[in-house]
Amino acid sequence: MTVYGYARVSTDGQTLDTQRAKLTAEGVERIFAEKESGAKTDRKALQAALKALKPGDLLLVTRLDRLARSTLDLLNSLDAISKAGAGFRSLADTWADTTTPHGKLMITILGGLAEFERSLILARTGEGRARAMARGVKFGRKPKLSPFQIEEAKRRREAGESQTNIARSYNVSHQTIGRL
Structure with missing residues (x-):
């Protein structure tokens, strides 16, 4: 089992030193670090960390917001970790630990809430489209020819x-x- 760490700060003015020190103190063997906005979903160091994970490995972060900024982004990252057969743990957020039954339960609940929220959004969008179509709004591409x-x-x-x-x-x- 390899313990990997992921550290991220948003701007060049911030430093990764504190996160690196905390991760090293927890026995992390390799730290993937970057200075990128959490709003970006295609962060190179995070992708490299996810690719490095093998069954039985652990990805560790100092705080949950270092991994993701939105629930959807968090769930997508956790899904990638799970598919690799690895575990995930946040030092500051003790409930976010997929290596324990309680942590798995919390992640499952979060996933259910996100799925429910997504279905509500789809329903509202569908209703809005139906109302617009009733008003004569046309969807799709404009015709090339008159x-x-x-x-x-x-x-x-x-x-x-x-x-x-x-x-x-x-x-x-x-x-x-x-x-x-």
Whole structure:
């Protein structure tokens, strides 16, 4: 079992020294550190730490907000750790310890709440779309051709002109003309 650490600060003015000292005192063998905003989900050192994890390893952070800024980001990171067969622990947040049954329970509850919140968002979004459609709002891409151009292109096609020639005159692909 290897114990890895992850340390992060948001700005160049901050220092990683305190986090490094705490992680080292806990027996961390390798620390992945970076100066990146927690709002970024594609942090290089975090990705490297997640890739390094093997079954039985442990990823340690000093505080939960060093790993993630949002519940969704946290759950995605914890899922990646779990899929690697590794554990996770936060020094300041003792409940966030996937190596204990209590910690696993707390993470499961958080996951359930996040899933519930996501379903509420989807329901509200769907209702909003339905109301907008009832008001005549059109969704999706704007048509490449106007109704007049569509009718004209159909007439030209029926007259025997090739799809490619018609498409070139409207600056669209021949598939667009074919779908008409």
